[in-house]
């Protein structure tokens with residue numbers, strides 16, 4: 261996943277958020293307090309069902325009659341164009357498996373700090389336990405503990421970071437990752453079809469696709485109005501699949517028409533979002549939408565996030581089918597490895613990372 265940067269990075273002291281929480285501070289350490297403009301404000305869209313991200317019934321894509329299939333495919337097209345996000349119900353992954361994965365992840369986060377620190381995320385890298393995307397001593401921190409691992413292909417794994425405890429962790433992650441991978445591949449097929457491409461387009465192109473997982477644990481925060489759980493960003497992946505812990509409060513928010521829209525958790529559903537890679541390949545028709553996480557005063561929250569992306573050597577550029585006179589090419593050619601390196605060596609800052617690939621035109625935004 262993360263190439264180790266050449267120059268040493270000074271990130272200063274990073275408090276472990278669960279330990280902070282245990283100490284019950286009366287005020288939030290300054291490094292977590294966001295500047296005014298970044299604080300979660302009340303300027304989120306009013307909670308009404310018309311503002312909920314679309315819901316796709318996956319079972320209708322697999323076994324439905326043709327009409328149902330086409331309705332669902334057109335819902336995917338509309339979601340990817342207008343939201344960059346959708347939730348999937350009836351996705352076919354055993355609920356027991358989702359629960360087991362949630363349990364082992366939570367058991368990991370509940371281990372004593374010394375145990376978790378046996379798997380440290382080195383500054384400037386993104387695998388292991390700690391805070392990713394911190395590159396300087398004055399950078400604001402997220403109210404979150406992360407544990408991230410490269411999963412596929414095998415050579416991206418760092419076996420020293422796969423925890424011995426909980427004992428079921430590795431086996432559960434293996435089974436979970438296989439099932440999530442199949443779902444990613446199916447979804448990419450339907451996403452390709454929804455934009456008028458051959459269903460195999462992405463799989464044929466991606467080679468031995470890269471798959472990684474990041475588990476984000478957000479303890480309750482005494483001042484959720486001052487901090488962010490996770491800084492605004494778009495994902496560098498092709499597709500992201502996010503599982504929220506059972507009974508999760510709304511924590512994920514997506515930026516739509518300049519307002520933060522909360523994603524209302526649906527029990528047993530998975531949240532899917534388009535990553536930067538699909539935005540580039542579709543020449544911007546399907547968007548990787550900026551999102552962030554906020555915290556809650558009394559409730560904690562867990563998210564299990566799988567990133568699925570092309571093999572590093574794969575060259576990416578807008579597909580010729582999606583470039584024409586009315587839609588001139590908006591992104592340059594680059595390899596996914598170059599983009600991945602760029603992504604993991606920069607702090608999360610909205611959609612800025614994708615500027616790497618943008619061709620600057622007079623009217624590009």
Ligand SMILES: O=C(O)CCC(=O)C(=O)O
Pocket residue numbers: 474476490495502511512513551552553562563565
């Ligand atoms: O926790 C969440 O809901 C957001 C996680 C996320 O966006 C990420 O890990 O990339």
Ligand SMILES: [Fe+2]
Pocket residue numbers: 493494495500551
């Ligand atoms: Fe994300």
